[in-house]
Structure formats: structure tokens, C-alpha cells
Amino acid sequence: MTAQSSFGRNIAEHLGRSRRDFLRGAAGVALGSTLLSASPFVRGAAAAKKRKVIVITFGGGARDQETFAPEGQENIPHLIHELAPQASFFTQVMNQGILGHYVATASLATGVYETLNNFSAIPPEHPTVFEYFRKDLNRPPSDAWVVAPSNGFNRIGESDYRSFGPGLGARVVLPKHLLAAAMSGGATDYAHLLRDNYETPLYTPQLAGSEFELQQLEMILRLSVDDFKAHALTLSSPDELSMYIARRLMQQEAPSLLWITMHDIDVAHAGAYSLYIDGIRRTDRLCAELWKAAQSEPEYAGNTTLFILPDFGRDADEDSGGNGFQHHRTGDAASRTTWMMALGAGVRQGVVYDQPMQSIDLVPTVGAMMGFSAALSRGRPVKELV
């Protein structure tokens, strides 16, 4: 057994304990509280300039019991055995906002609990992390990208906040729209990649691709329609398509701030537990593949910090107001409490932090890491990471 896999097992054991017990008796794993005196971010301006951050939302919505709790760890072998040993792991990430995927993801991106209509394609009310990043650091549009499912997320790149807003946000790529544009009518062989809008399974909006998407494909991703279609045929889900596009973006544009919203897991709304588990296992694999890809890209290797976190959990089995894993409607503790993993540049490896943080703390934390101020965020930088 290698040192790494032994350590992975150790981490798994610790994560398997209840949240309350994560730090208690954590022999073999560094205790988060003992490490607070020395920040890992002792670095110069040059380091900050080159730093890259990738955020993956492990979505949409996964419970502890199917992920990091003991009975769930079999579903996330890559996170447990490959990524956790390299990561700082936060066991209590609270989401106190509205538990809809678009509004919750918008809240993650602004650091404010947004109250926009979850089912409307409208921009967040408060400045996004992309706007802070680009405005404060004077970065070009190509340096911040969002890869997102199509339902509503096309507006997540920038807010309509007056002193930020239009022109300062991230570019957004919607892989399913790209594919719809590339197919131009011949959809049959690709339909499995176009599943959409699980949150309301009976409402399936029409996907439309346009000249804009085709331009993204050819001018930014440097992909011919034929090559894109040929590769898409080898993929099995919308999130696989998203990851393919994200990797292509990393190769062609190398954005410093890349945000990837996963969504396959949200098939849970259709009530089939096996499909929900399949989604978690696929997302687990895709996260590890992306991290591996980042290590092999010269622009990203050694200077990238990766955050992985669900946007929120799902309802507890025991809450009579819900129907367990199927939805996230009760607002109970299971649906509001989740986890976050941070790994890569400047992050301590193999540390478990049990103290609560909020999901809106992500933006100011990324700001502190990259050197911009998330002035209007209502979260606080996670001190263990900055």
C-alpha cells in the first residue's frame, strides 16, 4: 500500500465520523485548529498574478449520506482516495439562502444570498466574483469563464449592479446550446447529452443554439463543428459535455477564474435513486479527471487552487415534509448543510476543518487568494485558506 492510499483511507475514516467528531481524536490527520497560526499564502505579488482558481459546484445538490458519510463514500472513490489526501476539507458548509439551483449558484457566485426567481433567466442582483476579479485586477473578458447547464444559468456571469455589471463579468458557455447549434436539426444521436432542467422534471425548455454558439465553438474553443460532434458522440451525459468544454477552454483560453456548474445529480428530482447515485459517481470521476487535466496543463500545473462544493444538500429521509433524496424543499439541516474541498496551490493537504462556514464565504475567500476585494459580499474569507 502506498503512502498516499494509506492516507486516503485515513481521511476516509475521519470523514466517516459525524461532523461533531471530525476533529476529535484525529490522529494521523492534521488538526485544522493547530495550523491556524501560519497562513499557507506566504507569497509575493508575482505568485498572486499567476494564480488560477477553478470552482466546481458538485451539483445539483448532494447529501452527506451519499457522499462523505461512511455509507456514501463508496460513491465518491476519486474524491476520497485521490483528492481528499491533497485537500483541506470543510465539513460544515451552511447554505442559509433559497435552495433552488440557479439562485443558490448565483449566491455562491456573489457571496450574498440572492433572492431572484429561480426559474427566470435574470442576472444576480449583487456583483459576481467574476466582476470583482476583472474590475479590481483589470483582467480581460477571456480571463473569467463559466461553464453551465442551460436552464437560466446563461445570466450568471455578471450582475446588473450599477457600478459593476455589463461588460465586467465572465463569459458564459452553455455546452448544450453549443451542441444544439452544432447539430442543426440532427439531434438523434446526441439527445442523451441534452437532458435539462431536472428541478422541474416535467418542464423541458427548448434548447436553441445560434450563430453566437457556433462562433464560440470555432473562434474560442478552436473546434470544428465536425470534430465537436464526433467527440460528443463519445460522451454519456451533459456534465461530461461540460467537462469536455471546460478542458478545451483551459487549453485554448487558460482563464484564471473558471467556474463549472455540474448538474447531472439533479436527476434525483425524477425520484429514481439509482440515477441519483449514478450522477454522484459520474461527478466524482469528472472532478478527478479535471484535476488531473489541470496538473498536465502548463498554464495550470502548480499554480491552481480547486474548490469543489455542492450548492446545497437534499432533504433528509426523516423529514416528513419532504421525500428524502428526491428534492430540496424542506429547508431542513440536511438540505442546508454540505461540505467543501479545497486543494492545490496554497492549500494545506490532508486537513479537516470542522468549524462551520457559509457558502457565501467562498467569494471573499477566492478574492483574498487572488488579490481582489469582494466588497459587497456578505460572506467572510475562510481564514484557514487565506
Next chain:
Amino acid sequence: MLPRDLKAEQFASYPPQARALALAHLDALQQLPLSFLPSLLREVIDYDYKFPAERVAIDRELANLSSLSPAQMTDWFHAFAQFSLSPKLESFDWINRPAQFVEQLSAYLWTTHQLDGFRQAATVYGDRLRAAKPPEVIPVRRLGIAVIGQGVTAYDAPLFRNLRPHGAYFAHVKPENGLQLLLSAVAARAKAHPVPYGHWYVDGGQQADHSPSLTCVSYHALEPTRAALLRKIQAEIQRPGMGPEELSTHLARLVPADLGMDESGDAVLNRFQIKLLTEGSGTQIFSTTFAQWAAREALRRAQSLTLLVRFAPRQRQKPMNELLSSSQGNVEFDLTGSLVDADMGAYYNWLNQQRLPGAENSAFLVWFEGHSQALVIGPSVPRGTESTTVADLGELLALATT
């Protein structure tokens, strides 16, 4: 409009029994806060189509409210009165569209960060009501049965993992005539304890021969209704301005006749089945989801004394547009995935059964159809155990219910 302004004539469009009930308790209704009353009216307005157990619960709740003095009323509803509601909600037609009001109230509470407080107030109210009006003793130990894994020839992963801590696992069950044994036992209970809508058989596929004394719902029998619903959904989605919330509101208004159901049939059961399809998520497309949700609702609403649920294979996952197209040609089934769904569904059936009165004495059995694995839960069954006993399903049922 606020509850204190309620007048008798405003219930004119309610069905006859619902209207009579509302008028009989009008004084009490007028004293309730707006954050609470529409939730109660949502139940009252459907009174004519409710199961007996639901009617009893509504009657008892209204009787309790009418018995409260003004001071007690203030005490009981103080927490609900504290929630701020929008003018839009106050002007909503919550008397005639209480379900839609509750949907909008829920969204408003989320947006204004009042949801957690509302949940707390609702929990306290529910506990208090139960204490004031304890449920009646049920005539027979409640029994739940789940039959899972139809069509699966072999499965190596452990089954019943969530249920094992609560009962005894049997690995040497004699599977011969298993379903018939179970259906016969369920029919015998229905005959011995004839309670309207008290004994149910839910099938996620095509129903097997069964006693007419059982209330039966099956995915297969509802195929024409599901197809009609999916056609309506497809048509609605194409309409300009249609979104998920509008679609949900539209579906909530559908009645059996809208989907071609026989109006001469059992009106209460027909309404129940329509709600399974219009309010359930995924029940229209996945048989495993349908079976689990039907079981949940039969327990929650009818408070079934006996419930046998047989899960059947569901279709493979496809893009939602294809699933909604309702074409039945070349349906591919996901047998193993369906077993995993049903294993979790059985656990949820048990959890839902345990939420009903008499939970401490209830019994439960889950069986891997056609195979030798089963699990039994009952008051005299040791928890978290494994048995090497060879037994048929009749014997296991006897063990569960003894």
C-alpha cells in the same frame, strides 16, 4: 382580504360538503392568521374527495379550533401571526385558490428568510394538535409489504441496507408462490378488518389478480391517463409565456375528466390517482417513482392499515423530452437500476408507515421477488439480526405480525 373579513357567501364555489363544513366553523376560521388559514382551506376545499381518515382529521382539527376561546386562539397562533406577508398575498383569492396561495406563500417565505420560523411554528402547532386530539386506536397492527426486484435474475450487492438495523434479515426464503401468498394474506386482513380504503395494493407494473376488497392502483392501468397527461404537458410547454411554475399551476387544476378518466368510477380514488400524476415528480415517467410516491400518499392520506407495494422495472433514462413524448414503442427497461430504486423505495415506505399512529406495533416485510432474500420488521422481531431459518413468505408474515 384578511380572514376576519370572511363571509359565508364567499364559499359558494366550494363542493357541498366542504362548504357546509366551512360554514359550520366560520367563526373559528375568521380568527386564524392569513399565514395559516389557506393551508387549512386547501384541505377543506377537497373535503368531498378525501379519504375517510383525512375527513376525520379535518373534522377533529376544526372541532378543536372551534372549541378554543379567543385567548387560547391567540396563544395557539401567536407564532403564525408574526409572519409578515406581502400585499400581493393579502389580495390573492386564497379562499377559492388556497393551494396556489400556499405555493406562493412558500416562495415568499423562502425569499424573506421566514421559512425556518414557519417550519418551527407548524411543527409546534402539529404537536399541540396531536396532544389535544390524540389519534384513535387502530383496529389491527399496521402492515407494510414491499416486493422489489421484479425481473432481476441475479444481484450481488447487499439489499435492505437501510432497513437491516430495524429487523431480521432472512437469506433462505422459499420464494415459491410468494406474491400469491402475500396477496392472499393481505386479502384476509381486508376481510377480517373491513375498513374503507384501509387495505391497499399498489403495483408499479401490471396488477396481479387480487381481491376486490383491496384498493388497487397500478402504473399499467393508468397508462391511458398518463399518456393523456403527457400530451397535455407537451402542448402546454409550447405555449408562449409558459414556465415551470405556470405549468405546475395548470396541472394542479386538472380533474379526472380532463384526462379521460371514467367519471362513473370511484371519485375519491380517481382524484387520488390524478394527484399522484399531477403533483408527483417523476411519477409520470418512472414506474419505480410512481410506486414509491403512491405508497407514500396512501399512507399519508388514507392511513392504510395494510399496504402491499410491488415495484416493477422502470424505463431506462432518456432525455426528458423523449420520456415525455409517451411513445411506448421499444421501451427499454433498467432492471438493476429499478431494483436499487425499489430498495430505497421500500425504506421510504417503512419510514412513512412509522409516521402513523401505532408505529411502535407496526410490521413490515420486504422481499426480493423470486429470490430467497427478505427482511422482517415487527415488535417481536429482533433488530439487526440475520436468520438462517428456511421459511416461506407466509411464515415470515406471521412472524412480523405476531
